[in-house]
Amino acid sequence: MGEFTLPISISFGHCDPAAIVFYPNYFRWFDRCFHTFLAERAGGHKAICAELGAKGIGLIDVKANFPSPAVEGDEMSLVLSIEKWSDKTLTLGYEGKVGDRVVVSGSEIRGLFIQKDGRMRAGEMAPLRALLDPAS
Amino acid sequence: MGEFTLPISISFGHCDPAAIVFYPNYFRWFDRCFHTFLAERAGGHKAICAELGAKGIGLIDVKANFPSPAVEGDEMSLVLSIEKWSDKTLTLGYEGKVGDRVVVSGSEIRGLFIQKDGRMRAGEMAPLRALLDPAS
Amino acid sequence: MGEFTLPISISFGHCDPAAIVFYPNYFRWFDRCFHTFLAERAGGHKAICAELGAKGIGLIDVKANFPSPAVEGDEMSLVLSIEKWSDKTLTLGYEGKVGDRVVVSGSEIRGLFIQKDGRMRAGEMAPLRALLDPAS
Amino acid sequence: MGEFTLPISISFGHCDPAAIVFYPNYFRWFDRCFHTFLAERAGGHKAICAELGAKGIGLIDVKANFPSPAVEGDEMSLVLSIEKWSDKTLTLGYEGKVGDRVVVSGSEIRGLFIQKDGRMRAGEMAPLRALLDPAS
Numbered sequence: 383m384g385e386f387t388l389p390i391s392i393s394f395g396h397c398d399p400a401a402i403v404f405y406p407n408y409f410r411w412f413d414r415c416f417h418t419f420l421a422e423r424a425g426g427h428k429a430i431c432a433e434l435g436a437k438g439i440g441l442i443d444v445k446a447n448f449p450s451p452a453v454e455g456d457e458m459s460l461v462l463s464i465e466k467w468s469d470k471t472l473t474l475g476y477e478g479k480v481g482d483r484v485v486v487s488g489s490e491i492r493g494l495f496i497q498k499d500g501r502m503r504a505g506e507m508a509p510l511r512a513l514l515d516p517a518s
Numbered sequence: 519m520g521e522f523t524l525p526i527s528i529s530f531g532h533c534d535p536a537a538i539v540f541y542p543n544y545f546r547w548f549d550r551c552f553h554t555f556l557a558e559r560a561g562g563h564k565a566i567c568a569e570l571g572a573k574g575i576g577l578i579d580v581k582a583n584f585p586s587p588a589v590e591g592d593e594m595s596l597v598l599s600i601e602k603w604s605d606k607t608l609t610l611g612y613e614g615k616v617g618d619r620v621v622v623s624g625s626e627i628r629g630l631f632i633q634k635d636g637r638m639r640a641g642e643m644a645p646l647r648a649l650l651d652p653a654s
Numbered sequence: 655m656g657e658f659t660l661p662i663s664i665s666f667g668h669c670d671p672a673a674i675v676f677y678p679n680y681f682r683w684f685d686r687c688f689h690t691f692l693a694e695r696a697g698g699h700k701a702i703c704a705e706l707g708a709k710g711i712g713l714i715d716v717k718a719n720f721p722s723p724a725v726e727g728d729e730m731s732l733v734l735s736i737e738k739w740s741d742k743t744l745t746l747g748y749e750g751k752v753g754d755r756v757v758v759s760g761s762e763i764r765g766l767f768i769q770k771d772g773r774m775r776a777g778e779m780a781p782l783r784a785l786l787d788p789a790s
Numbered sequence: 791m792g793e794f795t796l797p798i799s800i801s802f803g804h805c806d807p808a809a810i811v812f813y814p815n816y817f818r819w820f821d822r823c824f825h826t827f828l829a830e831r832a833g834g835h836k837a838i839c840a841e842l843g844a845k846g847i848g849l850i851d852v853k854a855n856f857p858s859p860a861v862e863g864d865e866m867s868l869v870l871s872i873e874k875w876s877d878k879t880l881t882l883g884y885e886g887k888v889g890d891r892v893v894v895s896g897s898e899i900r901g902l903f904i905q906k907d908g909r910m911r912a913g914e915m916a917p918l919r920a921l922l923d924p925a926s
Contacts, residue, residue: 393550400710401807406681438672445717536846537671545814574808581853686801
């Protein structure tokens with residue numbers, strides 16, 4: 383069950399000399415999809431960090447696989463799903479499809495970074511969950 | 519009179535530590551705007567190059583100025599205009615606005631690169647003009 | 655035992671509004687490290703593909719984690735290691751350090767993409783291994 | 791007379807499906823060259839801004855032309871020159887060469903952005919000039 387879909391039109395400049403998407407771009411789109419989701423749900427990263435006293439909702443771990451290449455002119459739908467809330471982490475799933483064809487599938491684990499007593503610490507997820515996923 | 523408008527949602531990852539758009543991104547958007555315009559008008563860069571026997575519609579010269587910063591959450595409208603057809607070059611204008619505020623204004627000069635007798639040459643613009651701008 | 659080290663000077667433009675490296679950049683550096691390794695060992699991606707009749711040494715799967723943030727001014731050493739040769743895949747490990755501090759640790763699984771009978775197929779790794787890692 | 795040279799190894803991922811450098815990358819390199827120059831001369835952008843009470847040394851205007859393409863494997867030398875100090879702007883010249891061949895030539899006009907009375911203003915260049923170019 384996807385939470386949010388970001389449409390991406392694959393352009394010439396997203397592709398490399400093999401004429402397929404240069405892979406780091408997929409992670410730019412993962413990140414953009416997450417931030418757009420934050421904007422739609424709770425006013426965006428900046429407002430959420432201000433409310434929760436956090437420095438950022440930062441990345442701890444990420445992975446992806448690429449079952450099929452995407453090329454210039456492809457219209458990709460990138461779907462974000464909330465996979466799991468843990469005490470101090472949130473796991474997000476991503477699937478990008480061109481029509482019925484999966485071109486990227488991956489996940490991010492993110493934490494809430496809070497500056498406290500001069501050190502950066504991992505914050506509790508509960509207040510972020512209440513903002514983003516209140517029905518869960 | 520703009521020919522084509524590309525909407526851009528400014529995201530966290532487009533911005534630098536000063537929290538404004540990292541300027542090379544504007545040129546990625548200029549290029550994407552041009553390629554999307556090609557797709558809408560005449561089937562895209564690849565199809566046009568195949569039809570005209572060209573290797574690319576490449577950049578010769580570019581410039582931009584930045585009257586006002588754009589930040590995370592801004593919705594920018596990037597408008598492409600055909601400014602001038604010369605014998606062997608096409609000049610494109612770009613203006614990006616957030617609401618009524620201009621955040622970027624610039625132009626690109628592009629040529630048609632054609633491989634001939636083992637050398638790259640600048641091709642005539644007339645056939646490209648017939649495809650992209652037939653009423654002009 | 656690392657095979658190749660790429661030095662990266664973290665610059666202002668690599669960082670996001672949280673003033674730490676925008677994470678997709680780490681994957682641009684993984685990819686650049688791999689291609690630079692190919693150039694040092696066997697003449698580069700293009701020459702290797704020509705010799706092996708391949709379209710590319712493309713990515714199948716990638717992952718990374720980020721134990722500590724990197725910021726503007728940091729000098730990162732990115733070390734590539736060959737982790738495993740399988741029949742049709744190569745696994746590469748990456749570790750990026752700023753001094754003794756690990757800022758990124760990850761891996762890529764790559765395959766040899768070969769066009770045959772109108773389809774893209776995964777090629778055997780043996781000839782690539784002979785070029786890149788003859789002593790193994 | 792160049793002030794600073796940044797070597798750039800053109801990699802696969804810097805290039806587009808036409809197998810030449812995707813042009814926005816040149817501006818990432820202009821910006822990186824400038825920031826590296828700041829680091830070498832006066833401790834970097836962050837330290838300079840702290841000393842001068844500025845928010846950034848930001849871009850006002852930029853232009854470039856591309857006399858010849860650069861491709862994967864090219865070693866480019868990017869030379870920054872201080873072209874002109876005005877009261878409230880600094881003009882920087884850039885020239886990128888692969889061997890004797892010029893692949894990019896351009897310039898940036900930058901200003902010192904200072905927050906004052908709730909507004910962003912252009913600061914005087916004299917204190918920046920004293921830090922970066924004391925002999926001029």
